[in-house]
Amino acid sequence: MYSSTNPPSLESNTRSAPEFRQDPVTGQWVVIAVDRAQRPQASIDAVADSNGDPNCPFCRGQEHETPPAVAVYPGDCPQGLPHDWQLRVVPNLYPALSRHGDPITAGETRESPILAHGWHEVVIESPDHLQRLTELPPDQVALVLQAYQDRFRVYAEDPMMRCAIAFKNCGRDAGMSLEHIHSQLVAFPFIPSVLAAELAGAEAFQARSGGCVYCHLAENEIRQQVRLVQQTDHFLAICPYASRVPFEIWVLPRDHQARFERLAANLRHELAHLLWDVLRRLEESLAHPAYNYVVHTCPFDTRSEDHYHWHFEIIPRIAHLAGLEWGTGVYVNIVSPEAAAHALRSA
Amino acid sequence: MYSSTNPPSLESNTRSAPEFRQDPVTGQWVVIAVDRAQRPQASIDAVADSNGDPNCPFCRGQEHETPPAVAVYPGDCPQGLPHDWQLRVVPNLYPALSRHGDPITAGETRESPILAHGWHEVVIESPDHLQRLTELPPDQVALVLQAYQDRFRVYAEDPMMRCAIAFKNCGRDAGMSLEHIHSQLVAFPFIPSVLAAELAGAEAFQARSGGCVYCHLAENEIRQQVRLVQQTDHFLAICPYASRVPFEIWVLPRDHQARFERLAANLRHELAHLLWDVLRRLEESLAHPAYNYVVHTCPFDTRSEDHYHWHFEIIPRIAHLAGLEWGTGVYVNIVSPEAAAHALRSA
Numbered sequence: 001m002y003s004s005t006n007p008p009s010l011e012s013n014t015r016s017a018p019e020f021r022q023d024p025v026t027g028q029w030v031v032i033a034v035d036r037a038q039r040p041q042a043s044i045d046a047v048a049d050s051n052g053d054p055n056c057p058f059c060r061g062q063e064h065e066t067p068p069a070v071a072v073y074p075g076d077c078p079q080g081l082p083h084d085w086q087l088r089v090v091p092n093l094y095p096a097l098s099r100h101g102d103p104i105t106a107g108e109t110r111e112s113p114i115l116a117h118g119w120h121e122v123v124i125e126s127p128d129h130l131q132r133l134t135e136l137p138p139d140q141v142a143l144v145l146q147a148y149q150d151r152f153r154v155y156a157e158d159p160m161m162r163c164a165i166a167f168k169n170c171g172r173d174a175g176m177s178l179e180h181i182h183s184q185l186v187a188f189p190f191i192p193s194v195l196a197a198e199l200a201g202a203e204a205f206q207a208r209s210g211g212c213v214y215c216h217l218a219e220n221e222i223r224q225q226v227r228l229v230q231q232t233d234h235f236l237a238i239c240p241y242a243s244r245v246p247f248e249i250w251v252l253p254r255d256h257q258a259r260f261e262r263l264a265a266n267l268r269h270e271l272a273h274l275l276w277d278v279l280r281r282l283e284e285s286l287a288h289p290a291y292n293y294v295v296h297t298c299p300f301d302t303r304s305e306d307h308y309h310w311h312f313e314i315i316p317r318i319a320h321l322a323g324l325e326w327g328t329g330v331y332v333n334i335v336s337p338e339a340a341a342h343a344l345r346s347a
Numbered sequence: 348m349y350s351s352t353n354p355p356s357l358e359s360n361t362r363s364a365p366e367f368r369q370d371p372v373t374g375q376w377v378v379i380a381v382d383r384a385q386r387p388q389a390s391i392d393a394v395a396d397s398n399g400d401p402n403c404p405f406c407r408g409q410e411h412e413t414p415p416a417v418a419v420y421p422g423d424c425p426q427g428l429p430h431d432w433q434l435r436v437v438p439n440l441y442p443a444l445s446r447h448g449d450p451i452t453a454g455e456t457r458e459s460p461i462l463a464h465g466w467h468e469v470v471i472e473s474p475d476h477l478q479r480l481t482e483l484p485p486d487q488v489a490l491v492l493q494a495y496q497d498r499f500r501v502y503a504e505d506p507m508m509r510c511a512i513a514f515k516n517c518g519r520d521a522g523m524s525l526e527h528i529h530s531q532l533v534a535f536p537f538i539p540s541v542l543a544a545e546l547a548g549a550e551a552f553q554a555r556s557g558g559c560v561y562c563h564l565a566e567n568e569i570r571q572q573v574r575l576v577q578q579t580d581h582f583l584a585i586c587p588y589a590s591r592v593p594f595e596i597w598v599l600p601r602d603h604q605a606r607f608e609r610l611a612a613n614l615r616h617e618l619a620h621l622l623w624d625v626l627r628r629l630e631e632s633l634a635h636p637a638y639n640y641v642v643h644t645c646p647f648d649t650r651s652e653d654h655y656h657w658h659f660e661i662i663p664r665i666a667h668l669a670g671l672e673w674g675t676g677v678y679v680n681i682v683s684p685e686a687a688a689h690a691l692r693s694a
Binding site: 036192217 | 349365368369370371372373374375376377378379380381382383384443512514515516519520521522523531533535539540541542544545547548549552560561563564587588589590591594632633639640641642643660662664666667668669670671672673674675676677678679680681682683684686687690
């Protein structure tokens with residue numbers, strides 16, 4: 001029987017940096033990253049010990065277990081002790097993309113391997129061994145958002161990078177491998193298909209209607225109220241009209257803003273409180289489900305700025321995708337977003 | 348806490364036939380099918396009783412538990428007893444698409460709900476309470492393939508339908524809800540995004556190179572041998588170059604053929620044996636993993652016939668998709684297809 005931790009001899013000859021591969025039919029990008037099979041797998045079932053886990057590489061005091069931090073947000077200890085940090089960003093020890101890859105020419109289709117060039121970093125969201133964003137005070141959530149913004153600005157300086165996303169895997173069913181609270185940042189030298197579809201749709205809407213499709217839908221959802229989960233002065237949370245999975249949630253600014261990294265500090269705090277509240281409602285509604293969230297922001301070039309609009313997508317992972325979704329891309333969702341929003345408002 | 352079997356009052360007012368919804372940004376199609384929350388959920392963990400399960404609606408003698416069959420392939424009992432069948436095709440009792448939906452105009456983007464018009468049928472692959480295709484004799488697998496072909500031909504006669512796929516969900520992690528061996532057939536009034544991407548890529552390849560991209564890759568894989576799992580006179584099984592998940596496998600004809608439904612009876616038997624053998628190798632390599640397969644065949648109109656090429660895609664479900672895949676569409680695969688094909692050849 002095949003074991004990924006004991007690969008056949010062929011694999012051991014080819015293990016190395018991650019590779020980009022592009023499907024010769026669809027152009028779909030894939031990363032072959034065999035070293036990631038060696039990642040430690042912590043159990044989500046283990047009871048979290050908020051005083052720290054001696055084996056957890058992300059806990060306070062274990063800083064030597066990760067690659068050196070690329071950004072550290074210090075704690076409030078006036079002496080600045082070495083372990084006094086609130087948040088650290090470190091390179092991913094098992095990266096899906098490597099800082100030493102090959103250049104990609106835009107639009108090129110290649111059948112030979114390309115060393116996957118990009119950034120893949122981990123945001124350690126607390127020195128304490130917590131698991132869920134709702135265990136953090138909302139001010140700490142704001143610091144997490146600030147770290148995303150700061151790193152996005154760094155990636156944008158890399159002339160080979162075209163865009164970046166932030167994402168969180170919460171719970172094993174969502175692909176989490178270490179339980180200590182963290183999220184991840186990735187920068188790509190191409191526009192991935194999901195972002196490309198959003199950009200193309202937003203551009204087509206603007207050509208047709210002269211405005212931003214996200215602004216248009218935000219206005220509609222606030223007026224109709226049926227899919228609205230929560231709103232603040234500057235943001236709203238909705239269950240989107242064509243929700244792919246039960247309790248899918250989008251969080252976006254009410255007014256047009258292309259780049260998440262441009263969000264001002266005072267609005268970052270407002271957003272952090274909203275995000276915290278929405279995740280609490282989700283956890284209460286579905287008994288702490290596994291979920292992913294992703295932050296979509298405008299690519300680094302400026303051509304999409306007037307029609308693209310940053311947003312969070314929160315994807316609860318309570319339903320298994322089936323052959324229909326894999327084979328067609330058509331999602332069958334057994335909970336209407338209207339019912340989900342109603343349940344979330346009541347939570 | 349929200350429960351899908353006890354939905355909030357809002358839901359009970361809106362429960363009805365499934366609805367198509369199209370994402371206003373990307374055009375992505377979604378089906379909101381709240382009645383599917385009522386599906387029975389059998390346990391894969393229960394030990395299969397090959398003499399039949401008295402509660403299984405798909406077992407011999409329980410034919411009254413399904414909607415009337417739309418196709419029955421009789422057994423070899425000369426008296427033709429009522430329960431003497433080898434394979435039945437029945438409408439899905441909890442359909443994602445309904446025979447009484449709304450027409451869709453090609454290319455139209457609508458924000459208001461559309462009753463999801465289409466076909467959704469179940470192929471009950473044996474009267475016995477088996478779970479895996481490899482438990483069937485290869486001749487019975489050939490009958491399953493024949494049923495797909497026969498139904499595809501029926502759907503093609505419906506002027507509102509544009510294409511169809513067949514798929515199997517094997518194991519709970521693959522979205523299976525009833526363990527009795529079965530697969531499903533769906534016909535759509537639009538071209539779903541996954542098929543559309545393949546058609547567009549195949550058309551672009553033909554414009555560039557004058558041939559069929561699948562013929563080209565079949566020839567390459569047979570020549571290179573490194574990603575080849577198995578071959579017969581007319582078919583090959585490969586781990587595709589840009590495999591999205593560990594042990595992804597494609598099965599396709601070596602010579603150009605756009606439509607699965609045109610496959611001749613003698614080749615159907617050859618294919619059934621190959622499919623059976625490849626699934627056995629997969630089960631042996633990964634200890635009976637959950638998996639999906641999908642059959643992609645040319646849309647019902649003829650314009651893609653010279654560049655599209657039918658194929659099976661087998662997707663083992665041993666890895667959870669994470670936020671990176673959801674947020675970007677870029678798959679990170681920790682097993683190279685070269686290593687997977689090597690393991691499958693050795694199994």
